[in-house]
Amino acid sequence: MSDINTARLIAARxxxxxxxxxxxxxxxxxxxxxxxxxxxxxAVVDGRIKNVLLVPTSTETEIEILNLxxxxxxxxxxxxxxxxVAIDGADEVDREKNLIKGGGAAxxxxxxxxxxxxxxxxxxxxxxxxxxxxxxxxxxxEVIPFAWSVVKxxxxxxxxxxAVLRSGNGKRGPVVTDNGNYILDYTPNSPIxxxxxxxxxxxxxxxxxxxxxxGRHVSKVIIGRLDSSIVTI
Numbered sequence: 001m002s003d004i005n006t007a008r009l010i011a012a013r014x015x016x017x018x019x020x021x022x023x024x025x026x027x028x029x030x031x032x033x034x035x036x037x038x039x040x041x042x043a044v045v046d047g048r049i050k051n052v053l054l055v056p057t058s059t060e061t062e063i064e065i066l067n068l069x070x071x072x073x074x075x076x077x078x079x080x081x082x083x084x085v086a087i088d089g090a091d092e093v094d095r096e097k098n099l100i101k102g103g104g105a106a107x108x109x110x111x112x113x114x115x116x117x118x119x120x121x122x123x124x125x126x127x128x129x130x131x132x133x134x135x136x137x138x139x140x141x142e143v144i145p146f147a148w149s150v151v152k153x154x155x156x157x158x159x160x161x162x163a164v165l166r167s168g169n170g171k172r173g174p175v176v177t178d179n180g181n182y183i184l185d186y187t188p189n190s191p192i193x194x195x196x197x198x199x200x201x202x203x204x205x206x207x208x209x210x211x212x213x214x215g216r217h218v219s220k221v222i223i224g225r226l227d228s229s230i231v232t233i
Contacts, residue, residue, distance in 0.1 A: 011224035028088025102140025102211030147206025
């Protein structure tokens with residue numbers, strides 16, 4: 001296992017401390033969230049954690065839950081009345097706990113579950129920590145297909161920068177989300193106020209959701225370091 005994957009695994013294992021028996025757990029999307037899910041699976045199998053229910057944030061996560069043989073504890077949002085804790089990864093995080101998410105195109109369902117949860121725990125490796133967001137990654141924006149070009153022009157006209165329709169890997173045409181929508185990847189040309197920009201982009205007609213997750217919604221960020229230590233912010 002690479003040093004980065006080891007750092008992610010350490011963060012995933014630390015996140016188990018925030019899951020207790022009888023919890024309803026929101027499970028994020030992406031490689032680090034999958035490491036957490038596998039660690040949670042082990043804890044369920046060996047009896048360390050009992051009677052949990054799992055709510056996935058994407059079809060990808062749902063399939064992994066089924067592949068692990070956990071269909072009996074799989075639930076959907078309409079089947080539960082609360083979520084105790086959500087554990088999810090991020091593409092970037094700053095020291096105010098603001099996040100960029102959506103590299104896996106699951107940002108809308110992730111935000112529904114993560115913001116609803118009583119506690120929202122983010123697990124990342126140290127390479128994801130940046131001075132400000134966005135830094136290394138663009139801001140993903142989920143848009144209805146009919147409106148993608150209008151949203152693109154509006155972003156570039158009102159805020160500057162560049163918005164690009166995300167293309168699929170291994171297929172022709174744009175990425176299509178679990179909700180049947182497209183993704184615009186937006187790179188601003190100057191620093192942003194994450195909380196303000198989250199709201200302003202969401203107000204553009206045709207935008208379904210924006211991949212800025214304001215730090216005020218994040219309970220803790222667990223950062224796995226390459227030296228196998230943990231930092232929590």
